[in-house]
Amino acid sequence: xxxxxxxxxxxxxxxxxxxxxxxxxxxxxxxxxxxxxxxxxxxxxxxxxxxxxxxxxxxxxxxxxxxxxxxxxxxxxxxxxxxxxxxxxxxxxxxxxxxxxxxxxxxxxxxxxxxxxxxxxxxxxxxxxxxxxxxxxxxxxxxxxxxxxxxxxxxxxxxxxxxxxxxxxxxxxxxxxxxxxxxxxxxxxxxxxxxxxxxxxxxxxxxxxxxxxxxxxxxxxxxxxxxxxxxxxxxxxxxxxxxxxxxxxxxxxxxxxxxxxxxxxxxxxxxxxxxxxxxxxxxxxxxxxxxxxxxxxxxxxxxxxxxxxxxxxxxxxxxxxxxxxxxxxxxxxxxxxxxxxxxxxxxxxxxxxxxxxxxxxxxxxxxxxxxxxxxxxxxxxxxxxxxxxxxxxxxxxxxxxxxxxxxxxxxxxxxxxxxxxxxxxxxxxxxxxxxxxxxxxxxxxxxxxxxxxxxxxxx
Numbered sequence: 403x404x405x406x407x408x409x410x411x412x413x414x415x416x417x418x419x420x421x422x423x424x425x426x427x428x429x430x431x432x433x434x435x436x437x438x439x440x441x442x443x444x445x446x447x448x449x450x451x452x453x454x455x456x457x458x459x460x461x462x463x464x465x466x467x468x469x470x471x472x473x474x475x476x477x478x479x480x481x482x483x484x485x486x487x488x489x490x491x492x493x494x495x496x497x498x499x500x501x502x503x504x505x506x507x508x509x510x511x512x513x514x515x516x517x518x519x520x521x522x523x524x525x526x527x528x529x530x531x532x533x534x535x536x537x538x539x540x541x542x543x544x545x546x547x548x549x550x551x552x553x554x555x556x557x558x559x560x561x562x563x564x565x566x567x568x569x570x571x572x573x574x575x576x577x578x579x580x581x582x583x584x585x586x587x588x589x590x591x592x593x594x595x596x597x598x599x600x601x602x603x604x605x606x607x608x609x610x611x612x613x614x615x616x617x618x619x620x621x622x623x624x625x626x627x628x629x630x631x632x633x634x635x636x637x638x639x640x641x642x643x644x645x646x647x648x649x650x651x652x653x654x655x656x657x658x659x660x661x662x663x664x665x666x667x668x669x670x671x672x673x674x675x676x677x678x679x680x681x682x683x684x685x686x687x688x689x690x691x692x693x694x695x696x697x698x699x700x701x702x703x704x705x706x707x708x709x710x711x712x713x714x715x716x717x718x719x720x721x722x723x724x725x726x727x728x729x730x731x732x733x734x735x736x737x738x739x740x741x742x743x744x745x746x747x748x749x750x751x752x753x754x755x756x757x758x759x760x761x762x763x764x765x766x767x768x769x770x771x772x773x774x775x776x777x778x779x780x781x782x783x784x785x786x787x788x789x790x791x792x793x794x795x796x797x798x799x800x801x802x803x804x805x806x807x808x809x810x811x812x813x814x815x816x817x818x819x820x821x822x823x824x825x826x827x828x829x830x831x832x833x834x835x836x837x838x839x840x841x842x843x844x845x846x847x848x849x850x851x852x853x854x855x856x857x858x859x860x861x
Contacts, residue, residue, distance in 0.1 A: 479667065480510055482699065484519075486669060490662070491519060495632035496526035498662055514544045522557060530562035570626045571859075577619045577830075579853030584650045587612035590843040597802045612847065616645040619853070632662040636675075653680040667699030670709065684721060691715035707737045711750070724759040733769075743776035754793070762795035762808045783820045788813070799842060809841045827858045 487502035503520040506513060521536035537554050540546060546554075588610055596602050621640040628635055636658040643651050658675035672694050679687040693713040702708055713731040733750025747770075754765040773787035795808040818832040834851045 479699075480506055480513065482667065482701065483509075484513070484516060486664075487516070487519060487523075490632070491523055491526070495662055496523040497631045498664065499523045500527065501664065514540070514546075517544070518546075518550065518553075521554075525557045525560070525562040528562055533557065533562050570624070572625075573623045573857065573859040575619070575621045575855050575857040577853050577855030578616070579619070579832075579851060580614065580616050581849060581851040582614045583612040583847055583849035584615045584617070584644060584647050585609070585613050586838070586847045586849070588844055589846045589848055593844050595803050597805050606844075610844075612849070613647050613650075615647045615650075618643050619855075628659075634660040636660060649682040651682060652686075654678065668696055670694065670696035686719065686721070688718045688720070689715060705739050707739075709735050711735065724757055724761070727754050727756045727760070729754045743774065745775075746773045747771070752793075762799045763797040765793045765795050767791065767793040778819070781822050785816070785818045785820075787816045789816075790814075804842060804844070806842050808845070810845070811839045813837045813839075823856075827856065830855045830857060 483502055483506045487499045487506065490496075490502065491499035500520060500523040503516045503523060506516045507520065510516075517536060517540050521533050521540065524536065525533040537558065540554065541551070588606055589612070590606075591611065592603050592605050594601055594603050619640070619642045622638070624635075624637040626635040626637075627633070636656070638654075638656040640654045641652075654677060656675055656677035658673055660671055660673045662671050663669065673692070675691045675693070677687075677689045677691075678685065679689075681687075691713060692715075693711065696710045696712075698708060698710065700708060711731070711733045713733075714729070715731070716728045717726065719725045730753040731750055733748060735746065735748045737746045738744065749770040750768065752765075752767040752769065754767070756764055769789070769791040771787065771789035773785065775783065775785050778784045791812050793808070793810040797807060798805045799808050813836070815835045816833070818830055820828050820830045822828045830853075832853045832855070834849075834853075836847075836849045836851075838845070838847045840846045
């Protein structure tokens with residue numbers, strides 16, 4: 403049975419209220435029963451912050467000895483551990499939730515909410531005997547109100563057979579669009595080549611100048627949970643076909659495994675991926691990547707999240723082996739969410755080690771992006787974003803022909819509007835504008851694109 407996080411929090415807070423009712427300075431039994439009644443109503447979702455506060459243990463007498471700050475810090479750490487466990491349980495990772503809840507009970511054996519959710523975690527994993535033992539302990543130690551007893555009875559009736567709480571998901575996208583520069587043709591018709599006093603001006607051929615064309619695109623994503631430990635299998639396919647410039651037709655596929663992890667108060671996800679890209683009917687690129695995402699134990703509030711990323715990738719180009727590269731990426735992402743809008747900021751540094759024969763040698767760079775999402779009216783969703791990436795090469799691009807050390811700066815603006823159609827589908831209009839500014843005129847280009855798509859999700 404999969405429950406929303408606020409349902410877990412309210413149930414835990416209700417059980418804590420029942421336990422606290424046995425203390426002299428705790429709420430009365432009638433107050434605890436009132437909280438239990440609220441836990442059974444979905445309309446109580448707005449009470450999550452209050453429920454979370456109620457679920458945390460009351461400060462001990464240590465504050466009377468001048469250690470109030472330490473006690474408050476311990477309580478905050480316990481609450482963070484509890485919320486992380488609740489999130490893991492609601493997202494279909496009972497094994498991860500079990501570990502976090504066991505660590506919490508080692509710190510505070512009277513955290514009634516942790517007892518309840520740990521019992522539910524064992525039930526979700528199929529550990530019927532352990533779940534039953536904990537259900538009995540809860541009934542004996544905390545004298546839970548009727549709403550919690552009904553919840554326990556529901557899980558007992560299920561038999562704790564280890565139901566799969568996370569399910570596979572598929573999505574598809576079909577689109578039609580136009581790109582003013584499908585081949586990233588140079589914005590300069592004439593370029594200067596040579597070295598020293600042996601310079602000459604060359605006129606580029608038609609294949610090196612911008613070519614605009616219409617295109618069709620079809621893509622699909624498939625996510626399959628593996629086991630009960632939160633591991634996810636990810637598959638992505640994409641095909642792009644142009645009306646006239648078929649040399650720029652591409653097909654790509656990616657296969658990845660993603661797994662949650664935790665170490666102390668840190669948690670995150672690790673991903674390993676392998677992908678192939680075909681260009682104009684030939685194999686163009688093979689790429690492997692590992693990515694580690696980590697969430698630091700820093701309290702930023704319910705609306706804000708922060709994560710760190712570290713990635714390493716290797717790319718091979720079968721027909722252009724001198725372009726083979728190994729790239730290290732270190733970045734950070736901050737996300738802020740409100741009821742009808744969210745903002746995501748990302749930035750990082752890049753290091754790219756290539757072959758000795760690669761033009762320009764190794765590269766170093768950075769990237770940054772800002773994206774905002776928001777509800778427009780009752781159904782439509784709007785998005786705007788800007789991204790910037792810069793590269794700096796170590797050496798002259800091609801000594802004797804192009805003596806310049808390459809400096810590349812690419813900026814892209816993006817805007818989209820998505821309108822749901824039916825239960826699983828949506829129509830999307832997307833606009834993109836790209837400026838590639840370089841100190842080598844041959845590689846300087848601009849483009850703008852528009853795409854109209856139909857997509858279907860959650861199959």
